[in-house]
Amino acid sequence: MAKDIYGVNEWGDGLITVLENGHIGLCHPDNPAQAPTDLLSLIQNLQQRGIETPVLLRITDFLKSRIDEINQSFASAIAEYDYKGRYQGVFPIKVNQQAEVIERIAEYGRLYDFGFEVGSKAELLIALSLNLGERAAIICNGIKDTEFLQLAMMSMKLGFNIFIVLESPRELELVLDVVKDSDIRPQLGIRIKLTNTVSGKWAESSGDRSTFGLTIAQIMDVVERLRETGYLDCLKLQHSHLGSQIPSIIEIRKSAQEACQFFAELRREGVPLTYLDLGGGLGVDYTGEQSAAANSINYSLKEYCLNIIETVKDMMDSNGVEHPTIITESGRACVAQSSLLIFNVLEATHFDSEYEVVAEENDHPLLLKMLEIQTYLNRERIQECWNDLKYYREEIRALFRRNQVSLAMTARTERAYLYLMNRIKTVLLDPEAMTEDMHEALVQAADIYHCNFSLFQSLPDVWAIDQLHPLAPIQRLHEAPVRAAILSDITCDSDGKIDKFVLGEGISDTLPVHDLIEGEDYYLGVFFVGAYQETLGDLHNLFGDTNVVTVALSEDGGFDILKEQDGDTIYEVLSYVEYEPKQLIAAFKANVEKAVKGGRLSPSDRRQMLRSYTDSMNGYTYFEHAEH
Ligand SMILES: Cc1ncc(COP(=O)(O)O)c(C=O)c1O
Incomplete structure (x- = not known):
């Protein structure tokens, strides 16, 4: 049956199904009894309203259900193992920065004190404008400049539960510089480079050669420096990013074990850690194979939560350390399933023909x-x-x-x-x-179906890192597909094609497709594209266009500047991802006002904070030199 050809049953995860009429159906995750939504009818309805394909659909029910599931699975694992600490997730904004998505995550996560991880100033400005649960954490990762640190530290006075994660010994000196001569006691974290490596496409983000984090030797230096300057009591959180899309549960356990051992040892050194942040890594089964392959995972969400809680509990108990609050930074697992991209096929190029050629007398x-x-x-x-x-x-x-x-x-x-x-x-x-x-x-003779989308705009990871997403026609699934095709997009670039597909029987170089019918739209859906796909690569972490300067070399060995173009400001990049910067400023102002009313902030602090926020908003997205 056509349904099995595309493997919908395997990768659909109870969210995507095939309806009796051969259309794709979207199922309500929390209410399986509810009739599924007919995706083709939805697309046709949008068309009648003037909303054409390609269209990215964000399904809020899928998103809410994922946030609920992650938090509830941790809660039941905590109950099952009688774990004494709490779980508090954060969403890494870089995984999907779109205003619509972030605001919904804040709303759905408030109940669970779900927070955000930020990796740049622009992302920090977003987090500070949100209405978060009382204990929700804002984890500041990535390399930071003085302006970033000042804003983050001052915002603690607004009641935000902010952690500044030290990524390098240099950053500690910047922090000490900002807090000197002030009464600020920042909440600090320390990012530890685990020696354990994990497999999968993001293996390089783990182990000795990973870019971020402190080595064992550097950790001891930082601890000593904090002790000698009187700030050791501020070091509350250990950050150990396990990786991304980790395919095997055993690898997750091993890395978590190593992170716990560091935690226990640091406690022994007198560091008052109470938060253990295990970063990302919880994967998505894009292929439905349920195996430790690159685009799949060999564990369920429930198993992940149970294994994390069990490992942390066992490790802490054997070291005689109190159970810490566990933080995870699952990005992909929160949002991947909630977006899908639908596009229409424009035309087909065939490399075979049914037109019969009969031998003639004069033929060669x-x-x-x-x-x-x-x-x-x-x-x-x-x-x-x-x-x-x-x-x-x-x-x-x-x-x-x-x-x-x-x-x-x-x-x-x-x-x-x-x-x-x-x-x-x-x-x-x-x-x-x-x-x-x-x-x-x-494969060489497969059809090329020319499709109305841009791979680079809408599916950058498919092009850049051979990411696989489930892909299937959204109609005619009760009809056997009679052709095999690869897909080409409308960019004038030979790389703009998809030639690896997830099918019921495994990964294939071609996609089974139906013949195109004159006058009838044929739509394809790419599923689970909510993580990392919505924002083009060069806006990663919301770093925008760089400044551009055109220079001519002059005869005297000097140069002439012919043209200067300013790079994007934070204000500009935020508008690209659907924010209304004026509203962000207004929301931040409201948070500041609350702190003044609550006596946590003086009126002069208020002025300084607002100036700092708006200066950042109008500044460059990259690091700026500190003003002296
Ligand atoms: C520090 C950090 N946290 C969280 C994540 C999100 O990982 P994932 O999307 O696999 O959950 C990443 C991504 O690599 C990361 O670098």
């Missing part, structure tokens, strides 16, 4: 031999037929180049080739006839 002998292939075309001799077909075509092409056959005869041969290719494909519908060479030939 090589063409006649080519047409004779039909007389021995069967499963046993399929490879021979394919070899002969290629050979005769190449020979005719060679003769054409040497002016020995006409254009018309060459064209007849090309048509005969396409027809015979079609005949060969028919025999190959019987999978037992398939050899490795023939498989390759078939």
Whole structure:
């Protein structure tokens, strides 16, 4: 059945299904009894309203259910193991910075004190404008400049539960510089580089060679420096990012174990840690294989939570350390499933034809031999037929180049080739006839379905890191697909194609598709694109366009500046991701006002904080030199 061809049952995770009418259905995650929404009808309705494909659909119910599931699974694991600490998740804003998504996560997560992880000034400004639960954490990761640190530390006075995670010994000196001569006692975290490596596409973000975090030697230096300056009591959190899309649960356990051992040892050194942040890593089963393969995972969300809680509890108990509050920074697992991209197919290029070519008296002998292939075309001799077909075509092409056959005869041969290719494909519908060479030939001869989307804009990871997303037609799924295709986008770039697909029987180089019907739209859906896909690569962490300067070298060894273009301000990049910066400022102002009313902030602090926030908003997205 067509449903199994695309593996919807395997990867659909109870959210995506195939309806009786052959359309894709979207199921309500919390109410399986509710009739699924017909995706084709939804798209057609949008079309009537003037909203054309390609369209990115964000399904809020999927998002809410994921936030609930993560928090509730941790809560039941805590109850099951009688863990004495709490769980408090944070969402890493870089995984999906869009205002609509962030605001919903804040809303759905308030109940659970779900917070945010920020990796840049722009992301910090977003987090500070949100209405978060009382204990929700804001984890400041990434390399920070003085302006970032000042704003983060002052915002603690507003009641935000902010942690400044030290990524390097240099950053500690910047922090000490900001707090000197003030009464600020910042909440600090320390990012520890785990030695344990994990597998998968993001293996490099773990182990000794990972970019961020302190080595064992540096950790001891930082602890000593904090002790000597009188700030050791501020070090509350240990951050140990396990990785991203970790395929195997055993690897998660091992890394968590190592993180716990560091925690216990640091406690022994007199560091008053109470928060253990295990970063990201909880994966998504994009292929539905339930295996430790790159685009899959061999564990469930429940298992992940149980294993984390069990590991931390066992490790802390064996070290005689109180159970810490556990933080995770699951980005992908929160949002991937909640967005899907729908686009229409514009046209198809076929590399075979049903148009029969019949031998004629004046045909070139090589063409006649080519047409004779039909007389021995069967499963046993399929490879021979394919070899002969290629050979005769190449020979005719060679003769054409040497002016020995006409254009018309060459064209007849090309048509005969396409027809015979079609005949060969028919025999190959019987999978037992398939050899490795023939498989390759078939892929070479696959149709190209030209689709109305840009890979670079909408699915950057498919292009950049061979990320696989489930992909299927959203209609005609009760009809067997009769063709095999790869997909090409509308950018004028040969890389703008998709040629790896998740199917029920495994990963395939072609996608089974239906013939296009004149006058009827044929839509394809790419599922689970909510994480890392919505914002183009160069806006990662909301770092925008850099400043651009055009320079000519002058004769005296100097230079002339021909043109200066200012890079993006934070104000500008925030507008690109659907924020209304004026509203952010207003929301921040309201938070500040609350702190003044509550006596946590003086009126002059208020002025300084507002100035600092608006200065950042109008500043460059990259690091700026501190003003002296
Ligand atoms: C520090 C940190 N936290 C969290 C994440 C999110 O990871 P994931 O999306 O796998 O949950 C990342 C991404 O690599 C990260 O670098």
